[in-house]
Amino acid sequence: MSDSHVARVDLLSAVKKSVGMLFQTGKRHGERLLPQINVGIDLDSTIARIDEPWLARLNKACQTNYRSNQWTDWDLSFLTEDERRVFFEVFTPDLYEAVKPYPGAIEAIRDLAQKPGVKLVCVTTNPSKNADAFAYAKKCWLQKYFPDLAHSVLFSKKKNGLGLDVLVDDAPHHFQDVDFIPVLVERPWNKSVDCTLRFREWNTGKILLLSLADQFTRTAKQIQNMVPLLS
Ligand SMILES: [Mg+2]
Secondary structure (H helix, E strand, O other), X not given: OOOOOEOOOOHHHHHXXXXXXXXXXXXXXXXXXXXXXXXXXXXXXXXXXXXXXXXXXXXXXXXXXXXXXXXXXXXXXXXXHHHHHHHHHOOOHHHHHOOEEOOOHHHHHHHHHHOOOEEEEEEEOOOOOOHHHHHHHHHHHHHHHOHHHHOOEEEOOOOOOOOOOEEEEOOHHXXXXXXXXXXXXXXXXXXXXXXXXXXXXXXXHHHHHHHHHHHHHHHHHHHXXXXXXXX
């Protein structure tokens, strides 16, 4: 699979979509509504550092000594075929008991959640085997570290078509066919993804996302002011 994709949804397109929906909703309710930016936050390897405990399990099972900096492609080509099989076998829901958040992620999500006009939703994919148990484990993990996201979770293999204005993610395939503003979380396995908005550390990610939300709200209000909204 090629992971060189170009993110093509820009701020203005996303704002127009959002304001268009507001316009319709406002007409129905006879009121002027505030624009809201829907921000999807991926879980695995975006806010949840799963690589270290997952590799630790593999190393224990296979008597190997892999480090996270060796995981440099999405297809796990640094592992042998047998190791790849074991790798997926040891990925069970109880792994999340050992998973920690990336540094700065807790503060970033908390500050974003408190910002007026920002609606956060955690959008994550579960393995098809034990999907319900993974869903439960992830919700418990979110409750522990990200209570702002724990009650707003979508489990989905696809991340387009969900009404997101922004998606923050690390997986290369979610940067194809985007209908949201994509924000890439830089990890060693997504170096070839072509995406304008990107960050590696959550302290800079927080600044980027707060600024994006400001731009979104400002642009949405400008568009609202340009059209006679309600009769
Ligand atoms: Mg991910």
